[in-house]
Amino acid sequence: MHDKQDDQFQQKLQIFRDTCEKAGIKMTHQRLEIFYELGRAKDHPSAEEIHKRLRAKMPTISLDTVYRTLATFERHGLINRVQILDDKARYESNSTPHHHLVCVECKSIQDLYCSAFDVLDIPPEANEWGEVQSKHVELRGLCKECLKRKQEQKA
Ligand SMILES: [Zn+2]
Numbered sequence: 001m002h003d004k005q006d007d008q009f010q011q012k013l014q015i016f017r018d019t020c021e022k023a024g025i026k027m028t029h030q031r032l033e034i035f036y037e038l039g040r041a042k043d044h045p046s047a048e049e050i051h052k053r054l055r056a057k058m059p060t061i062s063l064d065t066v067y068r069t070l071a072t073f074e075r076h077g078l079i080n081r082v083q084i085l086d087d088k089a090r091y092e093s094n095s096t097p098h099h100h101l102v103c104v105e106c107k108s109i110q111d112l113y114c115s116a117f118d119v120l121d122i123p124p125e126a127n128e129w130g131e132v133q134s135k136h137v138e139l140r141g142l143c144k145e146c147l148k149r150k151q152e153q154k155a
């Protein structure tokens with residue numbers, strides 16, 4: 001199996017290896033597995049969720065290790081923290097500019113690619129406020145599954 005997603009993942013992995021080498025982050029088995037897990041995830045998992053998934057193949061991995069590793073990755077710009085609603089921190093390794101669709105009900109986060117959002121101008125008010133470093137659009141609402149569930153509840 002060879003597809004585009006696979007290529008993207010390989011690219012991601014190469015950047016990861018290079019960055020770790022430059023930053024002097026030792027490439028341990030656990031770190032690699034944590035990065036793999038997040039690299040494959042499409043759902044912006046929390047540290048707890050990543051830990052749960054990894055425990056299946058690495059029973060000895062601790063939640064603390066996952067926390068600390070994610071913090072290290074984040075510090076070096078290898079992954080991004082996504083904070084939504086009042087939920088706990090969620091993570092992603094997708095560095096391609098994108099936006100988010102957030103369900104307020106089940107708290108799922110889906111990536112949204114939209115070139116029109118990418119080129120949105122920074123309003124002058126924002127530049128008066130300070131220095132804008134990044135920009136991302138978050139659309140909140142109800143995902144299809146939650147909409148369906150609500151309709152079924154009503155019926
Ligand atoms: Zn939902």
Ligand SMILES: [Zn+2]
Nearest residue numbers: 092094110111
């Ligand atoms: Zn995302």
